[in-house]
Amino acid sequence: MEKFDSTERTRVRRLPKRGAYERDVVYAILDEGFICHVGFVVEGQPYVIPTGYARAGDTLLIHGSAASRMLRVLQGGVDVCVTVTLLDGLVLARSAFHHSMNYRSVVVFGKAVALEEPEKKIEALRALSEHIIQGRWDEVREPNKKEMDQTLVLSLPLEEASAKIRTGPPLDDEEDYELQVWAGVVPLKLEAGEPVADPRLKPGTEPPSYARDYRRR
Amino acid sequence: MEKFDSTERTRVRRLPKRGAYERDVVYAILDEGFICHVGFVVEGQPYVIPTGYARAGDTLLIHGSAASRMLRVLQGGVDVCVTVTLLDGLVLARSAFHHSMNYRSVVVFGKAVALEEPEKKIEALRALSEHIIQGRWDEVREPNKKEMDQTLVLSLPLEEASAKIRTGPPLDDEEDYELQVWAGVVPLKLEAGEPVADPRLKPGTEPPSYARDYRRR
Numbered sequence: 001m002e003k004f005d006s007t008e009r010t011r012v013r014r015l016p017k018r019g020a021y022e023r024d025v026v027y028a029i030l031d032e033g034f035i036c037h038v039g040f041v042v043e044g045q046p047y048v049i050p051t052g053y054a055r056a057g058d059t060l061l062i063h064g065s066a067a068s069r070m071l072r073v074l075q076g077g078v079d080v081c082v083t084v085t086l087l088d089g090l091v092l093a094r095s096a097f098h099h100s101m102n103y104r105s106v107v108v109f110g111k112a113v114a115l116e117e118p119e120k121k122i123e124a125l126r127a128l129s130e131h132i133i134q135g136r137w138d139e140v141r142e143p144n145k146k147e148m149d150q151t152l153v154l155s156l157p158l159e160e161a162s163a164k165i166r167t168g169p170p171l172d173d174e175e176d177y178e179l180q181v182w183a184g185v186v187p188l189k190l191e192a193g194e195p196v197a198d199p200r201l202k203p204g205t206e207p208p209s210y211a212r213d214y215r216r217r
Numbered sequence: 218m219e220k221f222d223s224t225e226r227t228r229v230r231r232l233p234k235r236g237a238y239e240r241d242v243v244y245a246i247l248d249e250g251f252i253c254h255v256g257f258v259v260e261g262q263p264y265v266i267p268t269g270y271a272r273a274g275d276t277l278l279i280h281g282s283a284a285s286r287m288l289r290v291l292q293g294g295v296d297v298c299v300t301v302t303l304l305d306g307l308v309l310a311r312s313a314f315h316h317s318m319n320y321r322s323v324v325v326f327g328k329a330v331a332l333e334e335p336e337k338k339i340e341a342l343r344a345l346s347e348h349i350i351q352g353r354w355d356e357v358r359e360p361n362k363k364e365m366d367q368t369l370v371l372s373l374p375l376e377e378a379s380a381k382i383r384t385g386p387p388l389d390d391e392e393d394y395e396l397q398v399w400a401g402v403v404p405l406k407l408e409a410g411e412p413v414a415d416p417r418l419k420p421g422t423e424p425p426s427y428a429r430d431y432r433r434r
Contacts, residue, residue, distance in 0.1 A: 009262065009264075013286055014281075014282055014284060014285050014286070035302065035304060035318075037254035037256075037265050037267075037300060037302070038265070039254075039256040039263035039264065039265035039298075040263055041258050041261065041262075041263050044258065044296065045226065045258075045296050045298070045326070046256035046257055046258050046263050046296060046297065046298045047226075047256060047298050047324075048254050048255070048256035048265050048298045048299070048300040048324065049300070049324075050254075050300060050302040050320070050322055052318065064231075065231055067231060068231050069230055069231070079261065079262050079263060080263065081256075081262070081263045081264050081265045082265070083254060083265040083266070083267060085252065085254070085267040087252060087407070089413075090349065090350055090409075090431070092350070092353065092428060093357070094357060094358060095357055095358040095359075095360070095364075096342065096346060096354060096357050096358065096359055096360050097358075097360050097361075097364040097368070099346065099349075099353075099357075101252075101269065103267070105267055107264075107265065107266075109262070125313065129313060129316065132307065132316075133307055133309070133403075136309065136316075137313060139398050139399075140310070140311055140312055140313050140316075140396075140398055141311060141312040141313065141314075141393055141396060142312075142313055143312070143313050143314050144314075147312075147314040151314070169413075169415040169416060169417070170415055176358055177417055177419075178419075179357075179358060180419055180422060181356050181357055181358075181422070182356075182412075182414070182418065182422045182423065182424050182425055182428065183414075183415040183417075183418055183422075184412050184413050184414040184415045184418065184424065184428070185412065185413045185415075186350075186409050186410070186412050186413075186428050186431050187409065187410035187411070187412075187413060188407055188408070188409055188410070189407070189408055189410065190304065190405055190406070190407055190408075191405070191406055191407075191408040192403050192404065192405055193403070193404035193405070193406065194404070195399075195401050195402065195403050195404075196306075196386075196401050196402045196403075196404060197399070197400075197401040198386040198387055198400040198401040198402075199386060200386075200394055200400075201399065201400055201401065202394075202395075202397055205397060205398070205399045205400075206399065207399050207401070208399055211309060211399065211401070211403050214307070214403050
């Protein structure tokens with residue numbers, strides 16, 4: 001199984017048994033999520049901004065307005081840290097100390113580059129749309145020239161990344177298992193509700209199945 | 218209504234109408250979430266790490282192992298950016314370009330300090346526990362001396378913060394409203410499932426209501 005090299009930046013130091021470096025483990029997390037938190041530095045100050053993303057092959061794509069400061073900073077080829085976190089549950093132990101959460105997270109380090117070629121750019125925008133809501137792209141109006149010019153798409157190579165994962169029940173101190181207190185996991189999941197139609201929707205337009213039955217893989 | 222000052226770091230530049238600086242708006246978002254993404258810089262490299270948090274009055278609390286690099290770095294009084302993101306829905310427009318998400322996010326800037334005094338520390342740990350799962354603290358074994366020594370609690374003053382919020386239906390270009398394509402919002406929410414008992418649970422221990430009916434305010 002192909003692995004990312006564990007680097008000074010990606011090595012999971014605390015609780016190293018939670019670290020995972022297999023490319024398919026990292027990609028499965030990236031493919032389930034669609035919101036990342038992008039960290040970058042401006043004049044020594046860290047900024048963390050949430051944004052949508054997609055994985056396309058061995059790259060991570062993000063996009064936004066060409067006027068976005070974050071994208072303009074990243075386009076300059078600075079070091080970036082992109083973190084994706086999937087929260088799977090609250091872990092209730094018998095002691096306060098051993099409470100925890102079940103989660104799967106990925107950190108990616110690297111430098112992003114802007115996609116300039118119109119064909120690559122539209123392909124990336126399609127990938128972003130399909131990653132977030134599969135089936136949507138083919139039904140909507142595609143971006144026109146003006147919209148393309150207003151959009152910046154950045155690609156971050158997936159070369160330096162690692163995952164950190166916690167699963168399963170709480171792990172209590174041996175003597176605490178005698179305590180008469182409920183322990184276990186409260187599972188958590190991002191769930192979609194009933195689609196809410198735009199008030200200006202044309203009558204007779206039904207929500208498509210990708211909106212009615214939205215779920216992450 | 219009391220407002221945070223809009224600073225160079227917190228002013229919402231892109232789509233300024235989405236910015237909010239009222240303290241109670243920021244606090245309501247912080248109180249609903251319980252996972253933040255902490256951004257800090259080590260030797261010019263940004264890191265973004267997910268962790269639990271609580272708001273206690275006008276401070277944000279985070280905690281973890283005294284061996285955690287993140288906490289040790291932050292304890293040094295470096296600049297930190299803490300971001301909390303609540304995802305509320307996918308916004309499906311008639312054009313690819315106007316697709317968006319509904320969300321409520323907060324960024325906090327500042328420098329954290331470690332809580333040293335045992336009483337303040339235990340009070341903070343209780344606040345963290347209660348913030349994440351209200352009612353739990355009183356039922357579990359409290360931290361002992363050794364566990365307290367292994368735990369670092371940091372407090373970040375809520376002095377420089379802002380929120381960014383998008384709500385409501387898509388906003389399409391006027392001519393696109395004629396298109397016969399479904400448009401609207403797919404609501405998203407972090408939902409709790411049925412509690413899963415620890416395999417080593419003592420027989421006859423029922424899940425408490427805070428686990429059975431877990432929800433965020």
